[in-house]
Amino acid sequence: MTPAPLSAASAVSVHPHVGVTATFVGMPKFPEAAKAELGNTTQRRNLAHATGIIRTKRANVVGELDNWEELRLAAEAVKNRTLRNLDTYLLQFEEKATAAGATVHWARDAAEANRIVVDLVRRTGADEVVKVKSMATQEIELNEALAAAGIDAWETDLAELIVQLGDDWPSHILVPAIHRNRSEVREIFLRRMKEVGRPAPDDLTDEPRRLAEAARLHLREKFLRAKVGISGANFAVADTGSLVVVESEGNGRMCLTLPETLISVVGIEKILPTWADLEVFLQVLPRSSTGERENPYTSVWTGVTPGDGPQNVHIVLLDNHRTDVLADEVGRDALRCIRCSACLNVCPVYERAGGHAYGSVYPGPIGAILTPQLRGTSSAVDKSLPYASSLCGACFDVCPVRIDIPEILVHLRTRVVDENRGGFPSGEAAAMKAMAWTFADHRRLEAAQKAATTSHRFFGKRTTIGALPWPLSAWSSARDVPVPPAESFRDWWKRERGNRSEDGGPRS
Numbered sequence: 197m198t199p200a201p202l203s204a205a206s207a208v209s210v211h212p213h214v215g216v217t218a219t220f221v222g223m224p225k226f227p228e229a230a231k232a233e234l235g236n237t238t239q240r241r242n243l244a245h246a247t248g249i250i251r252t253k254r255a256n257v258v259g260e261l262d263n264w265e266e267l268r269l270a271a272e273a274v275k276n277r278t279l280r281n282l283d284t285y286l287l288q289f290e291e292k293a294t295a296a297g298a299t300v301h302w303a304r305d306a307a308e309a310n311r312i313v314v315d316l317v318r319r320t321g322a323d324e325v326v327k328v329k330s331m332a333t334q335e336i337e338l339n340e341a342l343a344a345a346g347i348d349a350w351e352t353d354l355a356e357l358i359v360q361l362g363d364d365w366p367s368h369i370l371v372p373a374i375h376r377n378r379s380e381v382r383e384i385f386l387r388r389m390k391e392v393g394r395p396a397p398d399d400l401t402d403e404p405r406r407l408a409e410a411a412r413l414h415l416r417e418k419f420l421r422a423k424v425g426i427s428g429a430n431f432a433v434a435d436t437g438s439l440v441v442v443e444s445e446g447n448g449r450m451c452l453t454l455p456e457t458l459i460s461v462v463g464i465e466k467i468l469p470t471w472a473d474l475e476v477f478l479q480v481l482p483r484s485s486t487g488e489r490e491n492p493y494t495s496v497w498t499g500v501t502p503g504d505g506p507q508n509v510h511i512v513l514l515d516n517h518r519t520d521v522l523a524d525e526v527g528r529d530a531l532r533c534i535r536c537s538a539c540l541n542v543c544p545v546y547e548r549a550g551g552h553a554y555g556s557v558y559p560g561p562i563g564a565i566l567t568p569q570l571r572g573t574s575s576a577v578d579k580s581l582p583y584a585s586s587l588c589g590a591c592f593d594v595c596p597v598r599i600d601i602p603e604i605l606v607h608l609r610t611r612v613v614d615e616n617r618g619g620f621p622s623g624e625a626a627a628m629k630a631m632a633w634t635f636a637d638h639r640r641l642e643a644a645q646k647a648a649t650t651s652h653r654f655f656g657k658r659t660t661i662g663a664l665p666w667p668l669s670a671w672s673s674a675r676d677v678p679v680p681p682a683e684s685f686r687d688w689w690k691r692e693r694g695n696r697s698e699d700g701g702p703r704s
């Protein structure tokens with residue numbers, strides 16, 4: 197009997213924390229969403245614990261290598277070379293993959309990619325597919341498109357399975373259910389597995405071993421039955437036409453080898469020029485993502501091997517605004533990303549706000565620079581993402597392909613400001629104008645400092661000011677504003693040094 201599908205209806209169910217749908221459509225802007233998420237203490241505890249563990253593991257295995265910085269430079273150089281000649285390498289990849297028996301499709305956007313995949317699945321007569329974890333298919337909302345066509349898409353990565361069964365959103369690139377703890381996972385398995393296939397055992401505990409076993413048994417029947425597998429790819433090697441998937445659980449290997457038909461949706465930035473280039477990335481990726489020296493399962497396939505594995509191999513090369521990103525001289529560096537998620541694990545903003553607040557399948561620092569470039573900055577959430585950072589730079593320090601995320605954030609902030617010039621000035625713009633006017637003349641600045649130091653006495657022993665009036669309230673609502681000092685630096689200098697300059701001579 198075909199199990200009840202996880203339908204499109206379930207995919208848009210109400211999110212437990214912020215009360216909006218699970219497709220990320222219509223998300224509020226980052227500060228609002230983050231404020232709601234900050235109230236979820238369980239999630240904050242889970243995130244702090246999990247990111248702390250991954251951070252330490254990564255630091256340990258990276259610290260073992262004397263040539264880590266050289267590897268980062270090599271990875272950056274390979275990606276830059278690829279992006280400079282992307283058209284050449286893409287055509288080379290198509291030629292090699294086609295010669296090896298694969299069929300290559302080109303998709304301009306999400307709608308086209310979804311149409312291609314749905315048509316390919318329909319042609320097989322299948323009404324379900326098994327999926328390898330794939331950010332590209334989440335980006336284009338492929339599961340929703342398949343559900344609309346009456347095709348069930350079963351996520352087989354353990355964390356993706358938890359997210360799917362929980363009618364939830366992914367909140368981390370590598371560990372999408374990082375916001376869930378073991379007892380929550382047990383509850384989800386007990387409640388949902390029976391609705392969509394083999395039930396979880398009644399005596400299921402929250403021991404990791406028991407939870408993994410329940411997932412394995414639940415998924416096994418789906419692997420053995422599936423006629424179609426769907427994947428993304430971590431890398432696409434141009435000089436051989438090969439695709440590469442790296443994963444930790446072995447579920448990907450099952451999806452890539454058991455079904456008769458394999459469809460891979462691959463972002464065009466995943467290309468690497470040569471097989472030798474792959475060597476660099478297979479060193480930096482596992483260390484940066486899971487904190488492992490080597491990846492547990494690395495699957496590589498080149499077209500069709502007669503009598504072995506899928507006999508119908510399709511590759512959908514996805515643009516979906518990547519060429520727009522490529523056209524931006526600063527923003528294009530984001531296309532170097534290999535989705536390792538190291539930047540998420542070190543980000544103080546991500547650790548507190550969690551992944552859902554970013555309103556996209558790409559959360560954290562990389563999401564803050566990639567999403568507004570892929571989707572544009574017209575919606576409230578996309579406009580707010582470049583500001584979802586303290587610009588501390590920890591993300592750049594760990595990024596294996598050396599993406600200067602703070603630089604791109606500032607670049608995108610400029611874009612947002614430029615796009616919103618004219619019309620009624622925002623509170624921030626009004627405050628900046630007032631500040632510029634004050635700083636433009638030393639007499640005005642001195643008068644402002646005098647007023648500030650005079651106000652000191654009104655605050656008594658307090659060290660911070662509460663809410664400021666509009667437009668400064670936009671600043672003070674989320675920050676502690678210190679009470680002005682009793683004496684300005686200018687007054688202190690006058691008192692201590694009289695009319696002398698810094699080197700002791702008379703002031704000119």
Ligand code: SF4
Binds near residue numbers: 484533536596598
């Ligand atoms: S931006 Fe860098 S650190 Fe972040 S996911 Fe991409 S490759 Fe990893």
